[in-house]
Amino acid sequence: MPGEHAGAHILRRADEVHASGLVMGAYRFGMVLEWLFDSTTNQIFAATRLPLLVMH
Incomplete structure (x- = not known):
């Protein structure tokens, strides 16, 4: 959706x-920058109920 x-x-x-x-990669730009700019990683961590396999 746009x-x-x-x-x-x-x-x-x-x-x-x-x-x-x-299954996803995480923190491409470093944890602090991603936290400051509301990264995809942080949004998924906060909202999902699914099990995650994360590699960074």
Whole structure:
């Protein structure tokens, strides 16, 4: 959806396909910068109920 944050889009799609978990990379620009700029990683960590496998 236009204007939708990437994290919200990923979680919406995961729900649509009935995903049982997510595998993703994290903190591409470092944890502090990503925290300051509301990164996709942080948004998914805060909003998901799915199990996550994260690599950074």
